[in-house]
Amino acid sequence: MADTLTITDNRTGKSYEIPIADGVIRAMDLRQIKVSQDDFGLMSYDPGFLNTAACKSRITFIDGDAGILEYRGYPIEELAEKSSYLETAYLLYRGELPSRAMLQKWTEGVRLHTIIHENIKKFMDGFHHDAHPMGIFVGTVAALSTFYPEGKNIFDPETRRITFYRVIAKVPTIAAFAYRYSIGMPYAYPDNELSYPGNFLRMMFANPGEHYKPNPVLERALDVLFILHADHEQNCSTSAMRVVGSAHTDPFTSIAAAASALYGPLHGGANEAVLKMLREIGSKDKIPEYIKRVKAGEVKLMGFGHRVYKNYDPRARIIKQTADAVFEVTGRNPLLDIALELERIALEDDYFVKRKLYPNVDFYSGIIYQAMGFPTEMFPVLFAIPRCAGWLSQWEEMLLDPEQKIARPRQVYLGERQRHYVPIEERDAAPVR
Ligand code: SDX
Numbered sequence: 001m002a003d004t005l006t007i008t009d010n011r012t013g014k015s016y017e018i019p020i021a022d023g024v025i026r027a028m029d030l031r032q033i034k035v036s037q038d039d040f041g042l043m044s045y046d047p048g049f050l051n052t053a054a055c056k057s058r059i060t061f062i063d064g065d066a067g068i069l070e071y072r073g074y075p076i077e078e079l080a081e082k083s084s085y086l087e088t089a090y091l092l093y094r095g096e097l098p099s100r101a102m103l104q105k106w107t108e109g110v111r112l113h114t115i116i117h118e119n120i121k122k123f124m125d126g127f128h129h130d131a132h133p134m135g136i137f138v139g140t141v142a143a144l145s146t147f148y149p150e151g152k153n154i155f156d157p158e159t160r161r162i163t164f165y166r167v168i169a170k171v172p173t174i175a176a177f178a179y180r181y182s183i184g185m186p187y188a189y190p191d192n193e194l195s196y197p198g199n200f201l202r203m204m205f206a207n208p209g210e211h212y213k214p215n216p217v218l219e220r221a222l223d224v225l226f227i228l229h230a231d232h233e234q235n236c237s238t239s240a241m242r243v244v245g246s247a248h249t250d251p252f253t254s255i256a257a258a259a260s261a262l263y264g265p266l267h268g269g270a271n272e273a274v275l276k277m278l279r280e281i282g283s284k285d286k287i288p289e290y291i292k293r294v295k296a297g298e299v300k301l302m303g304f305g306h307r308v309y310k311n312y313d314p315r316a317r318i319i320k321q322t323a324d325a326v327f328e329v330t331g332r333n334p335l336l337d338i339a340l341e342l343e344r345i346a347l348e349d350d351y352f353v354k355r356k357l358y359p360n361v362d363f364y365s366g367i368i369y370q371a372m373g374f375p376t377e378m379f380p381v382l383f384a385i386p387r388c389a390g391w392l393s394q395w396e397e398m399l400l401d402p403e404q405k406i407a408r409p410r411q412v413y414l415g416e417r418q419r420h421y422v423p424i425e426e427r428d429a430a431p432v433r
Contacts (some may be wrong), residue, residue, distance in 0.1 A: 064308035085226035089389035093236030113169035114190035136178035142256035231390025270362035303363030310356035
């Protein structure tokens with residue numbers, strides 16, 4: 001049997017042999033299917049890209065039915081248990097686990113770039129006092145392109161390398177400064193003696209004039225959460241990174257576009273929406289009432305469902321295990337009991353079972369973040385920080401892929417055609433549509 005698709009166009013009776021490779025057909029091979037010489041040819045129509053591969057990639061593998069997630073072939077469970085976020089970021093970007101010397105050099109390199117230009121504080125101070133930290137994050141990351149204009153030399157490997165260091169190193173500082181600004185606290189500068197997660201916790205929570213030592217359990221829990229959020233193949237925000245980057249926009253501005261997509265409550269903003277939902281439910285006895293509203297289509301069960309996972313999101317399982325260690329230190333978050341009961345009920349309810357709706361990465365992450373002292377508004381920012389490693393890795397893969405061009409999808413046009421201008425006098429007589 002040949003690796004081809006035989007398509008018969010019943011409009012013309014003609015047959016076509018379309019090659020199949022890597023489990024796909026090339027959409028451009030459909031264009032030869034025409035009803036006449038001047039016919040544009042067939043396109044595929046796929047709103048939301050449910051069944052469209054926009055690229056070839058070797059970074060992250062997901063099997064949604066089996067609940068499998070691998071970064072460069074390494075199972076997420078092993079990386080969460082044995083790796084660190086910085087090592088995982090290196091793996092995503094370089095494709096291999098680093099040697100001890102390489103990891104040391106990479107870690108040192110990140111440490112050298114944690115400081116942000118003093119002017120950034122000036123425009124950060126210009127935000128409204130209650131500005132959402134994700135809005136500050138998106139705006140500030142885009143502004144980095146003005147401090148590092150050389151980032152536009154996107155085809156220079158050395159420039160891409162330094163940009164990777166700068167972004168990974170500076171986003172925790174930007175995030176922490178955004179938080180400190182929102183609560184009127186002075187900025188806590190990076191302490192490069194600390195680990196990547198420890199330094200971030202200190203910039204977030206250190207009181208002026210007091211020595212701050214990150215709790216090792218919370219430091220490790222945050223590192224695991226960063227590992228889990230580092231990449232996830234062609235999700236909405238990564239697709240935004242690839243689309244904007246395909247125009248050869250600089251990586252800082254492309255990341256701002258990706259972070260903007262992540263901000264949406266259907267995507268990385270879901271962790272914030274989960275906490276609001278759990279607070280709105282308020283107690284376990286109110287769950288049935290909320291489930292009824294979900295089934296009536298009034299609200300969504302935030303933190304549930306996934307375009308790819310039609311089984312349990314493996315990250316949600318690991319986060320749930322991490323929660324136990326965190327609550328040992330912080331005390332149990334009462335919202336966890338509501339979340340656990342909500343999950344129990346949903347997993348038994350045919351509405352969710354039929355639609356294969358399971359908890360995703362956002363369902364439990366917010367409960368941990370809240371227990372660690374992060375305000376709800378910081379949750380999407382906590383997603384964006386580690387996802388920068390994935391965005392930049394996917395961006396570079398796109399840039400170096402000889403098959404990639406500027407992203408410019410087609411459309412199915414159903415609107416009016418060939419209408420002629422109507423003078424305003426005549427328009428007043430006609431009924432407004
Ligand atoms: C992330 O893509 C990624 O990899 C993303 C991510 C990553 O790491 O980058 O994994 C991170 O974004 C996780 C998802 C976080 N979002 C949420 O938790 C928000 C709630 N979830 C939904 O909005 C939804 O499940 C999506 C957006 C996640 C997926 O949407 P799809 O694939 O477009 O599915 P759909 O909306 O077509 O839903 C299929 C059916 C529909 O019912 P019917 O119209 O068939 O009757 O399931 C229903 C939906 O109404 N449904 C839900 C639901 N999610 C889907 N019903 C209630 N609550 C939900 N959460």
